[in-house]
Amino acid sequence: MSYKLREEYDPHITSNLKSNFREIISGVGEDPDREGVLNTPERAAKAMQFLTQGYSMNAEEILKKAVFEETYDEMVVVKDIELYSLCEHHMLPFFGKAHIAYIPNGKIIGLSKLPRVVDVFSRRLQVQERLTNDILECLNETLKPQGVAVVIEAVHLCMMMRGVQKQNSATTTSGFRGQFKEIETRNEFLKLISSDLK
Ligand SMILES: Nc1nc2c(ncn2[C@@H]2O[C@H](COP(=O)(O)OP(=O)(O)OP(=O)(O)O)[C@@H](O)[C@H]2O)c(=O)[nH]1
Numbered sequence: 001m002s003y004k005l006r007e008e009y010d011p012h013i014t015s016n017l018k019s020n021f022r023e024i025i026s027g028v029g030e031d032p033d034r035e036g037v038l039n040t041p042e043r044a045a046k047a048m049q050f051l052t053q054g055y056s057m058n059a060e061e062i063l064k065k066a067v068f069e070e071t072y073d074e075m076v077v078v079k080d081i082e083l084y085s086l087c088e089h090h091m092l093p094f095f096g097k098a099h100i101a102y103i104p105n106g107k108i109i110g111l112s113k114l115p116r117v118v119d120v121f122s123r124r125l126q127v128q129e130r131l132t133n134d135i136l137e138c139l140n141e142t143l144k145p146q147g148v149a150v151v152i153e154a155v156h157l158c159m160m161m162r163g164v165q166k167q168n169s170a171t172t173t174s175g176f177r178g179q180f181k182e183i184e185t186r187n188e189f190l191k192l193i194s195s196d197l198k
């Protein structure tokens with residue numbers, strides 16, 4: 001299946017979500033028949049499907065479409081990939097950046113496929129740790145590289161708008177496989193993602 005942002009919405013799912021969002025609107029004390037929110041259940045139903053479209057995508061299929069045989073065997077880094085996800089505990093957004101590196105093993109991947117894989121796994125109900133691992137394992141399994149590394153830096157609205165209400169805390173998660181387990185390789189990656197070169 002090819003990756004595309006969802007423009008058509010499943011009528012059955014939309015109808016189910018729509019009636020649930022109507023309940024939520026009246027549940028919070030708002031009149032669901034007030035003009036301003038009359039179409040909100042349908043809008044919210046479509047927005048929620050957009051935000052969770054990763055469930056109907058297959059990251060391995062996306063990656064396999066753009067694998068090329070090459071002898072390049074230095075580190076490839078794509079950094080500052082913006083991501084938006086929903087925390088599975090509160091269904092509130094968390095968002096930030098992913099940085100990905102791999103060292104090819106006879107095969108390179110089309111660069112755009114790395115952000116696409118980030119989207120596939122972030123457009124779901126997630127925790128940041130699992131999101132990091134999902135991306136890492138998928139790249140490791142599909143490309144079988146000499147090494148792969150993923151770092152995610154994100155802020156969580158469930159910690160900002162509610163709960164502890166901390167506005168300046170960010171969470172960093174990381175995962176390393178193969179050659180990135182070695183301190184020198186890992187440090188080279190961490191240095192590259194902290195440089196300002198765009
Ligand atoms: N490890 C991890 N925790 C997360 C993530 N997103 C949200 N959480 C946490 O999930 C936890 C859920 O804890 P609970 O005590 O069940 O929920 P709660 O009473 O709403 O917790 P507070 O947020 O502390 O008010 C909270 O500590 C959240 O900060 C994430 O991506 N990773």
Ligand SMILES: [Zn+2]
Nearest residue numbers: 087089090158
């Ligand atoms: Zn949360």
